[in-house]
Amino acid sequence: MNINITLIGQMIAFGIFVWFCMNQVWPPIMQALEERKKKIADGLAAAQAGEQAQEEAQAQAEQFVTEAKAQASEIINTAQKRANQMVEDAKGKAKEEADRIVEGAHAEMAQELEKAKDELRKQVAALAVEGASAVLGREVDEKAHADVLGSLAAKL
Amino acid sequence: MAGSSGQTSQEYIQHHLTNSALGYHPDHGFGFAANIAHDTGLPTSQVIGEMGFWAIHIDSMFWAVALGVLMIWGLKKAATQATAGVPSGWLNFVEMVVEFVDNNVKETFHGKSNLIGPLALTIFVWIVLMNSLDLVPVDLAGWLLSFVGIHYQKIVPTTDPNITFGISISVFFLILYYSVKIKGAGGFMKELTFTPFNTVWLVPFNFVLEVVGLIAKPLSLALRLYGNLFAGELVFILIALLPWYVQWTASVPWAIFHILVVPLQAFVFMMLTIVYLSSAHEHH
Numbered sequence: 001m002n003i004n005i006t007l008i009g010q011m012i013a014f015g016i017f018v019w020f021c022m023n024q025v026w027p028p029i030m031q032a033l034e035e036r037k038k039k040i041a042d043g044l045a046a047a048q049a050g051e052q053a054q055e056e057a058q059a060q061a062e063q064f065v066t067e068a069k070a071q072a073s074e075i076i077n078t079a080q081k082r083a084n085q086m087v088e089d090a091k092g093k094a095k096e097e098a099d100r101i102v103e104g105a106h107a108e109m110a111q112e113l114e115k116a117k118d119e120l121r122k123q124v125a126a127l128a129v130e131g132a133s134a135v136l137g138r139e140v141d142e143k144a145h146a147d148v149l150g151s152l153a154a155k156l
Numbered sequence: 157m158a159g160s161s162g163q164t165s166q167e168y169i170q171h172h173l174t175n176s177a178l179g180y181h182p183d184h185g186f187g188f189a190a191n192i193a194h195d196t197g198l199p200t201s202q203v204i205g206e207m208g209f210w211a212i213h214i215d216s217m218f219w220a221v222a223l224g225v226l227m228i229w230g231l232k233k234a235a236t237q238a239t240a241g242v243p244s245g246w247l248n249f250v251e252m253v254v255e256f257v258d259n260n261v262k263e264t265f266h267g268k269s270n271l272i273g274p275l276a277l278t279i280f281v282w283i284v285l286m287n288s289l290d291l292v293p294v295d296l297a298g299w300l301l302s303f304v305g306i307h308y309q310k311i312v313p314t315t316d317p318n319i320t321f322g323i324s325i326s327v328f329f330l331i332l333y334y335s336v337k338i339k340g341a342g343g344f345m346k347e348l349t350f351t352p353f354n355t356v357w358l359v360p361f362n363f364v365l366e367v368v369g370l371i372a373k374p375l376s377l378a379l380r381l382y383g384n385l386f387a388g389e390l391v392f393i394l395i396a397l398l399p400w401y402v403q404w405t406a407s408v409p410w411a412i413f414h415i416l417v418v419p420l421q422a423f424v425f426m427m428l429t430i431v432y433l434s435s436a437h438e439h440h
Contacts, residue, residue, distance in 0.1 A: 002175075002177075002201075002204050002205055002207075002211070002213075002318075003209070003317065003318060003321070004177075004179070004204075004207070004208065004209050004210065004211045004212065004213070004318065005179075005209060005210055005211065005212045006211075006212050006213040006216055006217055006316065006318035006319070006322070007318040007321055007322050007325070008322075009212060009217050009318075009322070010216075010217070010220060010318055010319050010321075010322025010323065011322045011323075011325060011326050013217075013220060013221050013224055013322075014224075014278070014282075014322055014323050014326050015326060017224045017227070017228060017278050017282065018271075018274060018275050018278045018326075020228050020232075021228070021231065021274040021275075021277055021278045022270060022271060022274035022275075024228075024231075024232055024235060025228070025231040025232060025234075025235045025274065025277070026254070026270075026273055026274040026277065028235040028236075028238045029231075029234065029235050029238050029250065029251060029254050030254070030258070030273070031238070032238035032239055032240055032243075032251075033251065033254070033255065033258075035239075035240035036240040036241075036243075038240075039240050
């Protein structure tokens with residue numbers, strides 16, 4: 001166990017290695033480690049933020065869907081109501097039209113009837129005149145008794 | 157092998173525990189200890205001892221610096237690649253080690269220091285590398301180097317107390333530096349003289365106690381590492397004295413055990429360094 005100048009040599013070598021390590025090795029590696037730590041932490045934070053944003057977006061989307069559904073059902077209701085009203089209106093109109101047509105037909109029929117009655121009266125008057133003339137044996141002057149016949153026909 | 161070159165077991169062990177030293181011998185001049193020992197017939201370890209302080213263990217120094225450079229190269233390579241993106245391969249491994257060291261520093265040391273992290277990293281990685289040479293078969297390096305004329309080679313630097321003390325004394329200076337810097341010279345002296353017994357009457361007692369405690373820090377750091385690795389290496393050398401066909405029954409379990417010891421000792425050295433430096437940073 002000889003202690004000699006090797007000791008000093010070793011101390012110098014040790015000093016140089018520590019100095020080198022302190023200047024060239026430790027700082028860049030520690031810096032890289034710190035940076036990576038920060039990068040990972042940032043990444044995790046970003047992932048969490050993304051997750052939250054996604055949740056928010058989902059909630060919003062759900063809200064939109066609910067609103068849209070409500071709106072759609074409202075629109076359908078309105079449309080149905082309107083359709084019902086239109087049908088009602090149409091029914092009313094059709095009934096009116098039908099009534100009118102029926103009334104018109106009635107009026108026409110009454111007119112026709114009156115006309116037919118008039119015709120018949122005239123024919124009856126003519127027949128009556130003919131019958132009377134036959135009974136009387138002579139020609140009843142139609143013109144002379146026109147007012148009589150007319151009043152007779154009106155009585156029929 | 158013990159018998160192959162006519163060595164006795166003791167010579168074999170002695171040979172494996174002797175560094176390759178270069179220095180100035182007072183009687184035989186400047187040169188390699190092995191050459192002087194060969195010329196004079198003295199044991200090499202004795203020649204190194206006689207060279208005194210101005211001798212250098214070429215092998216310890218070479219392997220320590222070579223592994224240190226390897227470490228710096230590897231770490232620098234990772235540092236150049238370092239990005240905040242996905243780390244791959246080598247960078248990933250280095251980051252794992254750096255984070256491990258950084259976590260240990262943060263758990264123990266609560267001040268702010270640019271030095272302590274890189275210091276702990278250097279200590280841990282370098283000692284792991286130096287210790288791991290322990291797992292190289294004891295005769296391999298010596299046998300290979302004998303072909304180029306080098307006959308003494310102790311490749312595990314941490315089995316050389318110069319290497320372990322070199323680190324621990326540097327740490328000791330840092331402890332002193334930070335103690336004075338953070339607490340001030342007066343504060344540091346007060347800590348040495350008024351703890352653990354806060355009374356004027358026990359100042360000398362406190363001082364002796366605290367100084368012993370302070371000196372024990374680098375001593376225990378260096379001797380723990382040296383003792384563990386030296387003993388481990390010695391056991392490997394003893395195992396190598398066994399007949400070759402039974403060596404594996406002892407060397408394999410011991411090597412597996414040493415895979416645990418290698419990082420453990422490096423971790424202990426690093427952890428204690430952090431603890432000592434954090435106590436140097438603390439006010440009382």
